Amino acid sequence: MNRFVWPLVAVLALLVFLVMGLRHGDPRALPSPFIGKPAPEFELPTLNNPEVSxxxxxxxxxxxxxxxxxTWCVMCRAEHPFLLELAANKTIPIYGINWRDSRPEAIRWLNDLGDPYxxxxxxxxxxxGIDWGVYGAPETFLVDPEGTVIYKHLGPLDPVIWQREFAPRIAGGGPGQ
Amino acid sequence: MIPEIGQFSLILALSLAIAQTVIPLVGAHRGDAAMMGVARTAATGQFLFVAVAFACLTYAFLADDFSVLYVANHSQLSLPTLYKVSAVWGAHEGSLLLWIFVLAAWTLAVALFSSGLPAAFSARVIGVLGFLSVGFLLFAILTSNPFDRLVPAAVDGGDLNPLLQDPGLAIHPPLLYIGYVGFSVAFAFAIAAMISGELDRKWAKWTRPWTTVAWLFLTLGIALGSWWAYYELGWGGWWFWDAVENASFMPWLIGTALIHSLAVTEKRGLFTSWTLLLAITAFSLSLLGTFLVRSGIIVSVHAFATDPTRGFFILTFLAIVVIGALILYAWRAPALDSDVGFGLLSRETFLLLNNVLLVIATALVLIGTLAPLVVEMASGGKISIGPPWFNVAFLVPMIPLVILLGMGMHTAWRTQNAASWWRVLRIPAIVAVVLGVLIPLFVYGRISLLLVVGCASAAWIVISSLIQPVRSLWRKKGTAGITRSALGMSVAHLGMGLFVLGVTVVSAFGVESDQALSPGESIEVAGFEFHMVGLDNVQGPNFSAIEAEIEVRSDGEFIATIRPQKRQYLVQRSPMTEAGIRAGLDKDLFVALGDQLGNNTWSVRVQYKPLIRFIWLGALVMALGGLIAISDRRYRSKAREKAGDAVDAAEATA
Incomplete structure (x- = not known):
């Protein structure tokens, strides 16, 4: 095969990939090495007060x-109203990990949009983020009372995903369960 | 009635585009002059009907015809007239029509200015452009008709997205599309040359001015978009590595590489197969960008249309165009091996390095843009890897690129004598390093390795771009000693230097601060005192706003009054931040209103942005360089073709 065919091969691979991206419908279960294991240990300062951890x-x-x-994550903005709704209904305690961000920007974001955390x-x-196996933002982990990670979701949360994946996993709780 | 005329015109334009594709291509194959002659007529006709369709949609907006679904969704009675016009391309259907219109206009331009080219070649170019028109017209007519009716008609419209109600954004898409779509011409030239097999230096010479024009418009379009994001989104940043920004940036990077490699192909007959591949890639990336933006496959602040049908259509079209082009390439390129050599220290080497680095940069942006897609397929969620990754990764190819740039400009074709090379460059190099230390240390009072690298590279590019023009001014007391091409190159590189300086200084010394402020109070940021005099209610045509009056002083001396607004648009009910900016060449002072904290207390975001204007000024100067380069007399008319060739020959041997 001559070397001038390689661009064609590369593009074909890219196209197959894009078709898969487009056809991709239902989210599949994520085989995360963290599910069923204790949440990775961490100790971090809080966003609002560096003295408190x-x-x-x-x-x-x-x-x-x-x-x-x-704050640089567009889909975080998209899921934010739903997090606020969860917080307002006192559905579950929500903790945030503000990831690779700047403190003033993050504080401003919470002031502007509301703070569900x-x-x-x-x-x-x-x-x-590395310890927790974070690929990007947003990601949401569900941790049970014993401190075990029982579910991980990549991408923005919404009511459908909540009802399907999160609510059933929370024993005796969650809206509609 | 008018919208139906528009729709009908689109269908007529489609049939003419089919004629424009088939007849000239067949004619060129058979050597039939009459069939090749159809190219110009069909292209002109296609342009006219697309223009009619475009005018009809514009008319529907101006006449507030809310029986047209697209108008009802994106306009409103009290929308200012300027924005009624710009709303035409404010969403998917209309912006697709704009794309088609721009493509038709480029085709018309090629038809009008290609009389100096061999008939078969220009027939093929127009035929290929016609094929692209067919694809996009089909796309519009089958999946995205802007003239769809709404029955019963709406009483009033849903208004244009307030983010888009801005003069900068009104002209951003046309500029961007002229650039984006303009690479279709370089693509068509490449395909035509590959079909005919006439891949000589002439081909590169014909392609060059078209590519430069497309590139300069893309430069302006991207700069304008960045400027808009800066003042309108209220964040104060100027680049976000958003998928849509990347979609326009990747063709720009490859287009820049293409301009440089075309220079080598034209002057030395080298890199021909590589140049062809870049021409194909630049336009393919434009198509890929269109696909990414309009398929909903990647999430973005610009999210256009999230319709998988549309995604499949564009992807199919993209596949046909790109696969077709690359099969042709795999067939023709092996014959292009050139036996012309060049020395290790030669302009060819530097341009080759330029190309390699720009391609690496493009690949990094492409990976970063598509990475969320990989994660999504593995897991099902949409995530973003964000600016932290891009900011670091992108620097890797960029630092060597800007350093090599200054050297390459002063290196001769074929081979350069190292001793004389060093004589020219040693003083600029020393001055650049000294300035790289002095600028951060004495002007801004802080220094770090990255700062020295940034400022020294900026100074290095600026000085080395000025050497040649200044010398010719000195010796000849005029611009006679330098060709327009060379002057254009110097000016464009100067722009790059200004851009690098702006980016370096603003990233290192910009200050952002969020504080609470009430009337009568003052805060201090970066040595400036911001005093809120008062708050006022202001009424706009389709919004109401709260406006703060903020006086800025430095050491007690009055500098400016800044009036940021918080707008509430009446129809879409969305609050919008209209930042107040005191713009200056040396610095911007930026105030945006955040949230109302108490009765009269607001959170304000105050920013000090030194040299941020250099970012857009640099882009403007780069575009100006492109403009100067295409005014070179070699490109101006066919009558002077011979004289131009003589100049080429003289330059090639110089």
Missing amino acids: IGTKTLAGDYALVNVWA LASAYDEDGRV
């Missing part, structure tokens, strides 16, 4: 959502 212990005792977000950890350099 939160960590794995803060989560213990109740079902909790850990939501990875950033009991507290947000400030993960400036993304170290905790």
